Amino acid sequence: MIRQLQVKPGLRILEPAAGDGVFIEALVKTYEDIYIDAYDLNPIAIDSLKGKFGSNCNIAITFGDALTDEHLAFYSDAGGIYDRVIANPPYGAWQDYDKRDYLKKMYKGLYVKETYSLFLYRSIGLLKNLGILVFIIPDTFLNLHMHTTLRRTILTQTKILEIALFPSSFFPGVNFGYSNLSIITLQKCAVKEQCLSHNIRVVTDFSNVDELAKENGANTAYSILQGQVLNNIDSALFIASEPHITNLINNCSARVGDIADCVTGFYSGDDKQFLHALSSDIRNGSRYKIIEQELIANIDNVHSNLLDGIDDIAHYVPIVKGGGLKYVKPDLWFLDWSEEAVTNYKNNKKARFQNSSYYFRFGIGIPMISSTQITAALIENKLFDQSIVGVFPKDARLTYYLLGFFNSPTCNKLIRTINPSANNPANYIKKIPFIAPTDEQLTTIDTLITGIIRDIRNNGTYNENDEQQLHALYRHIYDI
Ligand SMILES: C[S@@+](CC[C@H](N)C(=O)[O-])C[C@H]1O[C@@H](n2cnc3c(N)ncnc32)[C@H](O)[C@@H]1O
Numbered sequence: 001m002i003r004q005l006q007v008k009p010g011l012r013i014l015e016p017a018a019g020d021g022v023f024i025e026a027l028v029k030t031y032e033d034i035y036i037d038a039y040d041l042n043p044i045a046i047d048s049l050k051g052k053f054g055s056n057c058n059i060a061i062t063f064g065d066a067l068t069d070e071h072l073a074f075y076s077d078a079g080g081i082y083d084r085v086i087a088n089p090p091y092g093a094w095q096d097y098d099k100r101d102y103l104k105k106m107y108k109g110l111y112v113k114e115t116y117s118l119f120l121y122r123s124i125g126l127l128k129n130l131g132i133l134v135f136i137i138p139d140t141f142l143n144l145h146m147h148t149t150l151r152r153t154i155l156t157q158t159k160i161l162e163i164a165l166f167p168s169s170f171f172p173g174v175n176f177g178y179s180n181l182s183i184i185t186l187q188k189c190a191v192k193e194q195c196l197s198h199n200i201r202v203v204t205d206f207s208n209v210d211e212l213a214k215e216n217g218a219n220t221a222y223s224i225l226q227g228q229v230l231n232n233i234d235s236a237l238f239i240a241s242e243p244h245i246t247n248l249i250n251n252c253s254a255r256v257g258d259i260a261d262c263v264t265g266f267y268s269g270d271d272k273q274f275l276h277a278l279s280s281d282i283r284n285g286s287r288y289k290i291i292e293q294e295l296i297a298n299i300d301n302v303h304s305n306l307l308d309g310i311d312d313i314a315h316y317v318p319i320v321k322g323g324g325l326k327y328v329k330p331d332l333w334f335l336d337w338s339e340e341a342v343t344n345y346k347n348n349k350k351a352r353f354q355n356s357s358y359y360f361r362f363g364i365g366i367p368m369i370s371s372t373q374i375t376a377a378l379i380e381n382k383l384f385d386q387s388i389v390g391v392f393p394k395d396a397r398l399t400y401y402l403l404g405f406f407n408s409p410t411c412n413k414l415i416r417t418i419n420p421s422a423n424n425p426a427n428y429i430k431k432i433p434f435i436a437p438t439d440e441q442l443t444t445i446d447t448l449i450t451g452i453i454r455d456i457r458n459n460g461t462y463n464e465n466d467e468q469q470l471h472a473l474y475r476h477i478y479d480i
Contacts (some may be wrong), residue, residue: 076125257430269351
């Protein structure tokens, strides 16, 4: 990071979240005649910094909040005063509600719950034209929807000199909660056209932490035009080893969101009270009451409006929850759907009676959190909970086609490029490219899926060859 900063004598450098001062130590060891402004809001860090650097008159140590400090805000408004900024800013640090409100006003359009993005934004403002910044931060700013404003600022006001991507496990214990980290090096640039015609160097596939420090330690380097990234959906920076994946994501003529409704499901507000398990042997089943068979409703026999609840002793309905089963899921969970309980769900602030027009409909459920492979199973006229994204094709003939697609490696490559984290919220599923099958392909896929579903129902398992055939069909249709 120090090398990337390209320091020269006489420069003015900002360290806005100085902590123990490891960057400052490295800087003063390597360069003489530089001027450093260090900020931290932790008094213990400030004492330690003063102990280490208090006698160095080129280092100014300020006890204060770099995000709200009035001097820094003024310097930023004035167009920036620093030649260099270096930081390992706090990630996702908790902010009380008053401070969040304040930050929301100060940083309009930014996602204030994620502190690192505010540090990055403020620091870009504080750089002089042609000044350089180096940050180590999670990689979520590259493609998460909530960082769109930040991305557009970076893409139009700076040249991204380099982004190095690596797993957070390179720094055990330090960055718990984020799967990947990045070191971003950027240069402020007042001419927007120059920013857009600049090529970003993205380096990845480091095999260990030491390789990060080597000049050519990465195995893979990509060059990506900034103007192209700005034009991507949400100006997201998709990093895929195969360029036609990014091409397809950016230029496809239809997306899942165009041909299907994608919605999040229900939450009771108090699952301990309302949710029952089929048996204590199922995962987490022992934490809940066990359902008695005579309480399970047969919803085909309910003739009143199901969304008002069931007035019968048998008033528990099956609900689809998370868990990575593919194609079909057995009924493992049941929810109290008495009229009284439903009234409670509709009025209780903790409950989420959301997207109720999709309850008890035939569609596809995708768990919001997946491990390596995204999975999908039918929602067969059941309720589905908030850990599931329900996908309801506008043309029901596409249901099996989409079910097979969501379980395929082809879909996985697309969703993991759109969002590399293991999350599949509705907004990202909507963005997955959709390619319509020919009638012949649709018939073949329907036949294979029907067979797989029948086998799962009869034997609890299915023929792997059938699934391989499906995967090959999607590979062919999508050319991925
Ligand atoms: C990950 S640590 C930085 C580590 C540092 N680079 C080092 O070398 O030790 C983040 C630091 O930011 C400080 N911090 C958090 N919020 C801050 C804010 N709003 N303004 C200034 N410092 C802040 C924390 O007290 C902590 O010392």
